[in-house]
Amino acid sequence: DQQVKQNSPSLSVQEGRISILNCDYTNSMFDYFLWYKKYPAEGPTFLISISSIKDKNEDGRFTVFLNKSAKHLSLHIVPSQPGDSAVYFCAASAKKLVFGKGTKLTVNP
Amino acid sequence: DTEVTQTPKHLVMGMTNKKSLKCEQHMGHRAMYWYKQKAKKPPELMFVYSYEKLSINESVPSRFSPECPNSSLLNLHLHALQPEDSALYLCASSLYFRGQNNEKLFFGSGTQLSVL
Numbered sequence: 001d002q003q004v005k006q007n008s009p010s011l012s013v014q015e016g017r018i019s020i021l022n023c024d025y026t027n028s029m030f031d032y033f034l035w036y037k038k039y040p041a042e043g044p045t046f047l048i049s050i051s052s053i054k055d056k057n058e059d060g061r062f063t064v065f066l067n068k069s070a071k072h073l074s075l076h077i078v079p080s081q082p083g084d085s086a087v088y089f090c091a092a093s094a095k096k097l098v099f100g101k102g103t104k105l106t107v108n109p
Numbered sequence: 110d111t112e113v114t115q116t117p118k119h120l121v122m123g124m125t126n127k128k129s130l131k132c133e134q135h136m137g138h139r140a141m142y143w144y145k146q147k148a149k150k151p152p153e154l155m156f157v158y159s160y161e162k163l164s165i166n167e168s169v170p171s172r173f174s175p176e177c178p179n180s181s182l183l184n185l186h187l188h189a190l191q192p193e194d195s196a197l198y199l200c201a202s203s204l205y206f207r208g209q210n211n212e213k214l215f216f217g218s219g220t221q222l223s224v225l
Contacts, residue, residue: 004151034213036214036216041218042218042219043113043115043199043201043216043217043218043219044152044199044214044216045215045216046213046214046215049213089151089152096154096157096165096167097154097214098151099151099152099153100151101149101150101151102151
């Protein structure tokens with residue numbers, strides 16, 4: 001049973017536009033959420049996180065929104081750049097970190 | 110130094126071989142992790158070490174044997190693996206492991222393992 005779901009395996013956007021990556025979760029015990037970015041042949045790298053007591057966290061071009069009632073979070077990247085092309089993993093934490101399957105983002109020049 | 114270094118990058122082994130994966134970090138992190146990732150799947154937690162003691166074993170088969178010789182090193186000893194164990198093995202570290210596992214993880218590039 002997947003506790004963290006990223007229903008879009010891929011997303012393609014134009015450079016300069018907004019990228020919105022979505023993530024849904026089922027476990028109400030999750031209290032911390034993270035996004036990781038992964039380039040081919042590299043390990044995931046931490047991007048941004050949010051605690052369950054907040055509904056928004058912003059870091060430069062990256063903003064994560066959390067809707068606890070809907071058990072949904074999203075990552076907004078604006079403006080998107082070609083270097084943002086990677087696989088993005090949503091992860092949620094209770095006693096251990098659980099990852100989603102990832103969304104492959106392609107930003108076209 | 111914000112790197113987690115894993116060796117080797119690639120490994121091919123037979124089902125009767127014994128091999129070891131190595132992981133090293135010099136960030137002063139006191140928690141280290143092994144994850145397994147199969148193609149098009151998310152990373153799955155295998156083991157967590159906190160202060161060089163095994164804190165979590167996610168019911169991993171005994172043919173995988175972790176070892177944490179000191180706070181900077183983490184090994185994964187492999188013996189009698191099966192072809193279905195072929196995967197990317199990722200090491201990670203974090204400042205602490207508080208049981209909540211909400212600390213930011215730093216991942217290595219992984220070892221791509223193929224079992225023939």
